Amino acid sequence: QLQLQESGPGLVKPSETLSLSCTVSGGSISSSSHFWGWLRQPPGKGLEWIGSIYYSGSTYENPSLKSRVTISIDTSKNQFSLKMRSVTAADTAVYYCARDVVTTGWFDPWGQGALVTVSS
Amino acid sequence: QSVLTQPPSVSGAPGQRITISCTGSSSNIGAGYDVHWYLQLPGTAPKLLIYANNNRPSGVPDRFSASKSGTSASLAIAGLQPEDEADYYCQSYDSSLSGSVFGGGTKLTVL
Numbered sequence: 001q002l003q004l005q006e007s008g009p010g011l012v013k014p015s016e017t018l019s020l021s022c023t024v025s026g027g028s029i030s031s032s033s034h035f036w037g038w039l040r041q042p043p044g045k046g047l048e049w050i051g052s053i054y055y056s057g058s059t060y061e062n063p064s065l066k067s068r069v070t071i072s073i074d075t076s077k078n079q080f081s082l083k084m085r086s087v088t089a090a091d092t093a094v095y096y097c098a099r100d101v102v103t104t105g106w107f108d109p110w111g112q113g114a115l116v117t118v119s120s
Numbered sequence: 121q122s123v124l125t126q127p128p129s130v131s132g133a134p135g136q137r138i139t140i141s142c143t144g145s146s147s148n149i150g151a152g153y154d155v156h157w158y159l160q161l162p163g164t165a166p167k168l169l170i171y172a173n174n175n176r177p178s179g180v181p182d183r184f185s186a187s188k189s190g191t192s193a194s195l196a197i198a199g200l201q202p203e204d205e206a207d208y209y210c211q212s213y214d215s216s217l218s219g220s221v222f223g224g225g226t227k228l229t230v231l
Contacts, residue, residue, distance in 0.1 A: 010207045016217040017227050037220075045211075046122055046209065046221065046223070046224045047209055049219055049221070051219075058215070061219070062219050062220060063218070063219070064215055087194075096165055100220075101171075103213070105154065105156070106168055106172070106211065107156075107168070107211070107220075108171070109230070110167070112164075113165050
């Protein structure tokens with residue numbers, strides 16, 4: 001059974017870089033059928049897609065975040081990662097990683113989520 | 121403001137049938153892109169409920185169904201149960217944004 005698990009610091013200072021990793025278990029991240037995605041949910045608010053990456057390293061990102069976001073993949077570790085630069089309090093959210101079934105498709109399964117708070 | 125529009129809340133009594141709407145535009149649902157639905161219980165990650173408009177993943181009861189027409193989609197829950205109380209989100213692809221978009225979510229209260 002495919003499982004995803006986010007990891008990374010829970011507290012980031014304003015203007016610094018948020019870094020998260022997602023470890024995939026129960027399956028290979030090198031699957032040619034899927035992308036791997038990052039999403040977030042600010043406290044009490046809805047879901048926002050951040051971006052997704054293919055095992056080849058090809059990415060596509062939310063245009064509203066693209067200038068600050070880098071998504072990378074390490075197939076040897078079965079992991080993919082998110083870096084978000086110049087964070088502000090508005091970036092405080094639960095960050096989820098999920099399998100992005102196809103670029104126009106659905107997300108399943110999801111990791112349990114990682115709360116990242118941006119505060120000095 | 122979310123690209124897809126959902127009612128903030130709906131409610132129903134146990135055993136009743138409710139529907140949740142999801143309204144998009146010509147660049148997403150109206151362009152023919154599939155709609156997917158998620159259920160989120162408090163404090164947990166979203167869980168896929170319906171994929172590709174009207175398909176239920178293994179383990180999802182057939183009380184949950186969905187449809188799509190024009191620029192809108194809807195999720196129906198029949199025979200409401202207390203454990204259905206959760207937030208529900210629709211999701212699709214938007215060609216203008218070249219990425220996935222979500223509705224703002226609908227909180228279902230089982231009275």
